[in-house]
Amino acid sequence: MRVKAREILIGLSAALLLALVLSPFASSSPDGLEKVAERQGFLAKGEGEPALKAPVPDYAWPGVADEGRATRIAGVVGTLVTFAAAWGVAALIRRV
């Protein structure tokens, strides 16, 4: 039943590959909520100052001119951070 280290690596690699290879090809059309907001005229309500300025807005690594590369870097970093965060949360829950 145990998950082997190799299998964890395979799973993480699959996620990293998605972020590295496919992320620049994602559709840039508005998502469902944005589209509804646009059509019903409340999109502007969400375009004010955000409550918190995030370091990597819109999945584009700052200072990287190439748009695709900026997205790839953001994707890979985000995937690794999420992996570590979820593992950490789970390990913490198991311990206490």
Place this chain on the structure above:
Amino acid sequence: MHIPDGFLAAPVWAPLWAAAAAGLAGCVRSVQRSLSDRAVPLMGVMAAFIFAAQMLNFPVAGGTSGHLLGGVLAAVLLGPWAGALVIAVVLVVQCLLFQDGGLTALGANIVNMSFVGSACGYWIYAAVRTATSGKTLVAAAAAAWCSVVLASAACAVELALSGTVPLRTALPAMVAVHALIGVGEAAITCLVVASVLKVRPDLVPGKAGCA
């Protein structure tokens, strides 16, 4: 359907923050009792995979895009509580690092996508699975579609309560577009669960609730 700052009024987002916090505390307690050792690294992998997959917007009709929410996918493999926690971790990272979903709306987004999308999605999965005498993929697909539509309905109700848009226009609009996006959710969920069933069938729990 990550809600940004500004769409929700304070009397709506503040209680949803409280609900999210209380719900997550409940998830932690349930997970403490049921989480096996193997599920700890698996939660990391699941969260990483869902984060990456959520970046991959696919086009649907009319110049709109959608992406996997992953709630049912996580819950099928980890159970409803660990599944909801995984989605919450993804949402927190997206909010704090990438400004995807507003900080004020984080509670609402957790309620919609973790609790409605993952935990409720799991119950639909379990019910359909029982009704079809164990057809895992059919149940996962049906639950995945329902979870996206239900989460979008919850989002519409929150927008309406905030006075942002009337419910009679928000609800049909949100449900209609997410009925399409849900087809993508069902397809991707099915594909990933089928792949896992092929290589590690023991990772898909046979009985409801065991993570």
